Amino acid sequence: MHDTVIVGAGPVGLFLACELRLAGCSVVVLEREPEPRSPWKAEPLGMRGLSAASVEAFYRRGLLRPLLTASGVRDDPGAAPDADEPSPPRSAGHFAGMMLDPTRVDLAALPFRLPGPAVEGVMTNLEAIETVLTEQATELGVEIRRGVTVSAVTQDDDGVVARAGGHEYAARWLVGCDGGRSTVRRLAGFEFVGTEPQFTGYVMLATVADLEKLRPGFNLTQTGMYLRTHRDGHIGMTDFDGGAFDRSQRPTRDHLQAVLRRVSGTDVTLGDVRLAASFTDRAMQTTTYRQGRVMLAGDAAHIHSPLGGQGLNLGLGDAVNLGWKLAASVHGHAPDGLLDTYTRERHPVGAGVLDWSRAQVAVMRPDPHARAIQGVVRDLLGTRDGTTHVFERTSGSSNRYDLGSEHPLTGRSAPDFRLAHGIRLGDLMHDGRGVVLDLSADRALHGSARGWEGRIRYAVGPARDDLGLGAVLVRPDGTVAWAGDRDPDRAAFERAAGQWFGSPEL
Structure with missing residues (x-):
């Protein structure tokens, strides 16, 4: 019997597996996909932004330098090692496609910020993240089994069993990190509640005959939104159809071209579509993250639109919060109620991200009321306080767990104190x-x-x-x-x- 079975070998499942193995727990990871590599994980389709909080998590486990190397990032995302003051962020992100000016971030308003190598976000990709975490997991002795689909989950007071591919995997605990369509969530009977979608979103890699007709970056229009990245043919768009198209049929070239023309207001012409997929802004969350000996983390526990790139960061936060608590329970030195603090601390954070996503969708709607709100939001984002507020939310620096203490630092991420002999x-x-x-x-x-x-x-x-x-x-x-x-x-x-x-x- 293993201490823990983790279902899902994405970034959240792998990070959690490393946390548990680091603490001396035996771990097996079951992954449905037979191969780790996919064009959806590599650039440009796999591009993801790690928040400062997520970068900090990699840094604290000695994985930041391998991650930066795998991501092709040359510079540390923070201040120089001997800096006395925090440096201003190089990027401040966006809200509903409205970009923020990083020079307007008020560093003095950011709580307990000290200079260090991990105070800023990083652009990377899923392939780089999973490669680094897989190497770490393998080095630590995590057992990863690929091409294994879980079909049943049963539990009692002593343990839990996952059935997959004719085999049974018994453990003391099981964690579902198997994504938005989580099999574990369904089999374990978690309640999943939230709001229905407003739009169908699309992402594609295609040739465009007249790419110059599409403005680079985020573009809010009278009929939707489109995004043209620096990679030719990498395009995203939202069509406010109530989510009607998502997964109802395959997005053909003609359909994608029609949507792109509508939301961009141009007569742009698509050529070959190499890859395309749809998604929605459906925002759902389980009412608890634990049912007995089964727990959820990442998209298995919460889904929302990808606006602002908060989903991966939210899931990594779940893994970091859960890992040490689950390990303490395995080893028998967890104080009473420690595992219950996982839901108590992470559920409000997830609910806040879902509302943050909903707010962006409301601002982006192609109607006169939303356009009026856009004007107000743009004015607010043009202020120092407005930019700083959004940066705090998206970077994770405003997160604070209620640990029952009035001290303003308690419950926050620890500043990277530098001791006199240079150790941080x-x-x-x-x-x-x-x-x-x-x-x-x-x-x-x-x-x-x-x-x-x-x-x-x-x-x-x-x-x-x-x-x-x-x-x-x-x-x-x-x-x-x-x-x-x-x-x-x-x-x-x-x-x-x-x-x-x-x-x-x-």
């Missing part, structure tokens, strides 16, 4: 353990921290910039679990450590 917090998190940074002059927490050896790494300051703090307890997912002033309270630290890491005697 991110360097201390490669093995997936929590970290306590004792920045006080007298090593106030040394004796207390030793009680959680093996689960929490103890590191001593001072830091180059301690933000006025004396100590910080960081969970394995990079979230600040507790923060103390320059004279940290040992009893408060011990309560927080026990809350998240269990009894020190275990």
Whole structure:
């Protein structure tokens, strides 16, 4: 029996598998597709934007440099190693196709931002992400079985069994990371609720006889929206038909040309269509992320339109949040209710992304009311506060879990503190353990921290910039679990450590 069965070998399933194996859990990953490579994963169709929060997750596991190399990115997405101040972002993204000016981002308004190598997003592709994660999983000893389709899931108080291809895979836990049409979600009986689509979206790779008729970038029009990227023939578009066309029939060249002409207001002519697919803005979410010993992560738990590129980032956040909690449960040192915090913390984040997606769709509708709202939104995005707000949301820097503490840093992603000898917090998190940074002059927490050896790494300051703090307890997912002033309270630290890491005697 394995500790965990993961269904789905996409980025979310692979990242989760690495997290669990890093913590010493036995893991098998079942993937329906027989081959990992696909033109839908490579550029340009597989292009994806990783938010700063996702880049941070790779950085904290020592995977940022391999990811940048696989993605063809030469520069670190952040400040120079010796920078004293955070650098302004090179890109600020968009809202409903309306691009943001990165020079308008107010860095002073971003909470607890310190310079570091992972404070900005990265453009990459699914093939690069999966290649890096597959190599890491293989090195860690994760078992990946491809060409395996799950047909049944049963569970009891002791474990769960997935039936696939005539075999049974027994485990203590099962996690469905098998996408928007999740088989695990259906078989385990999760309730999936939300809103129906407003549009059919299309993405294609085609030759265009008169490409100059299409303006580069995002283009909101009187009849929809189209996107022309820097890659010739890579085009996306939305047709507000209530989602009527999606998956109802194959998108032919004539149909795609008709839609493109309608939404672009041109007489552009398509040639050969090499690849094409449709999608919608249907926004759905399971009411819980856990049913007994079965859990969901990524698109299996929530789907929405790809506007803003939040889906992959949301799923990676699920994996990072769940991995260490599930591993603690496997090893028997999880405090009561730890696994329940997965839904409690991640469900509101998912609901917020769905609403963010819905808001963009409402603004993009081709009618006079939406166009009036577009004007208001453009004005707001032209302000420093408006740009900063959208950047905070899309970068993940505004995320904060409610951990029951009034300290403004608790529940947020930990700043990348740089200790006096040059080691950064991110360097201390490669093995997936929590970290306590004792920045006080007298090593106030040394004796207390030793009680959680093996689960929490103890590191001593001072830091180059301690933000006025004396100590910080960081969970394995990079979230600040507790923060103390320059004279940290040992009893408060011990309560927080026990809350998240269990009894020190275990």
